[in-house]
Amino acid sequence: MTTPSEPGDGRPDPSLNAIMSERRQLINLAYRLLGSLAEAEDAVQETYARWYTLSSQQQQAIESPGAWLTKVASRICLNLLSSARARRENYVGDWIPEPLPEPAEWSGGRAGGTTIDPADRVTLDESINMAFLVVLESMTPAERVAFILHDVFRYPFAEVADIVGRTPAACRQLASSARRRIRTSQTPAPPTARQAAIVKNFKQAWEAKDIDALIGLLDPDVMATGDGGGLATTVRRPVEGAEQIARGLVDLAGRLANLTILERTVNGQPGLVAQQDGVIVTVYAFDIAGDRITHIWAVRNPEKLRPWTVHGGGVRVSAGDRRGVVK
Numbered sequence: 001m002t003t004p005s006e007p008g009d010g011r012p013d014p015s016l017n018a019i020m021s022e023r024r025q026l027i028n029l030a031y032r033l034l035g036s037l038a039e040a041e042d043a044v045q046e047t048y049a050r051w052y053t054l055s056s057q058q059q060q061a062i063e064s065p066g067a068w069l070t071k072v073a074s075r076i077c078l079n080l081l082s083s084a085r086a087r088r089e090n091y092v093g094d095w096i097p098e099p100l101p102e103p104a105e106w107s108g109g110r111a112g113g114t115t116i117d118p119a120d121r122v123t124l125d126e127s128i129n130m131a132f133l134v135v136l137e138s139m140t141p142a143e144r145v146a147f148i149l150h151d152v153f154r155y156p157f158a159e160v161a162d163i164v165g166r167t168p169a170a171c172r173q174l175a176s177s178a179r180r181r182i183r184t185s186q187t188p189a190p191p192t193a194r195q196a197a198i199v200k201n202f203k204q205a206w207e208a209k210d211i212d213a214l215i216g217l218l219d220p221d222v223m224a225t226g227d228g229g230g231l232a233t234t235v236r237r238p239v240e241g242a243e244q245i246a247r248g249l250v251d252l253a254g255r256l257a258n259l260t261i262l263e264r265t266v267n268g269q270p271g272l273v274a275q276q277d278g279v280i281v282t283v284y285a286f287d288i289a290g291d292r293i294t295h296i297w298a299v300r301n302p303e304k305l306r307p308w309t310v311h312g313g314g315v316r317v318s319a320g321d322r323r324g325v326v327k
Helices: 018-020 023-032 036-052 056-061 065-089 129-136 141-151 157-164 168-185 192-207 211-217 242-255 301-309
Strands: 218-227 258-265 269-276 279-289 291-301
Touching: 018 065, 018 129, 023 036, 023 065, 023 141, 036 065, 036 129, 036 301, 065 141, 065 157, 129 141, 129 168, 129 291, 141 157, 141 168, 157 168, 192 211, 192 242, 192 258, 192 279, 192 291, 211 218, 211 242, 218 242, 218 301, 279 301
Parallel strands: 218 291
Antiparallel strands: 258 269, 269 279, 279 291
16 A cells, blocks of 8 residues: 555655654744644644645645745644634633753754844744743734744745735734833843752752742742643642742642652753652743742643653754754
C-alpha cells in the first residue's frame, strides 16, 4: 500500500525529509502563538494532514513547502486563538500558559535579511518566558500572530499580511500595538545568575519556613497566580501581598510533609518544581524586578505538566533564523 511518504513506485519520497524538518520550526512557532505545547502539537499535526491531502502535482507546484506549512500552521493557530478566548472564559480558575522544562541552546539571528530596529528585537529567551507569554494572552489574536511572526521569527510584514489576511500596513500597526503592551507591562529583568540566586534564596527560606526571609525576597505588591484547571487544588483567584503569600507558602510546607522543592529551569528562566512521592505536581515560574519577586505563577493542572512528567523534563524549544528545536 502506498503511503503519503512514498511515491507510487514504492520508493522513499526524497522531499519527505525536507517537509518533516520543518516540524521543529512549526512547533516552536505554534507554542509561542498558543501558549500550549499540547495545542501546538495538534496544530502542527493538522498542518501536515492538510499537506498530505494535496495531490503530488499540487505539492510539487508549491515553490516553498516550508513557507506553505508556516502559513497554514499560523492560520490554524489564528483560528485556535479566536476559539480559545471562549474556552478560557469557561476555564476553572486562572489560565496560565503551559510551562516548559529546560530549553537550552538558544540560537540568535534574523531571517530573510529583514532589518530590525534593535529596540524592537525580542530576544529568544524573552519570547518564551512566562511573563512574556502571559502578556501575549492579553493581545487580540491578530496582534499576537503579527507580533510573533515579525518581531520574534523575523517574517516581513508582506508575508505576515498574507497569513493574517490584512494589509502590510495594518500588520505593522498590529505589531506596534503588541510591542507597546510588552513595554508597558514588563520591567527589565536582572541577569540570569542574579535571578537564580533569588530563586535559590526563596527556596531555602520556604524550606526553612522563614516568613521574614520570604517577605524580604518578595515585592510588597507581589502577586501569586495558581492554575489547577479544576483538576488540582489551588487558589481560585490571585493572591496579593508579600506577607499573605509568605504565610500561605509556609502553611503549605507545614501541611505537606513529603513535599520536595527542586530548582529547575522553567521557560528559560530560573524556577522551581514541587514533587510529591517523586512526581512533579507543581511548576513555579517567577517574574523578578531588581532584587524582588514581583509575580509567582504556580501551574498545577496535570494536563499542563505533561512535558515534565511524560518526557522527563526533556523538552527543548528554541528559535532563530526561522529554525527551532524541540526534542
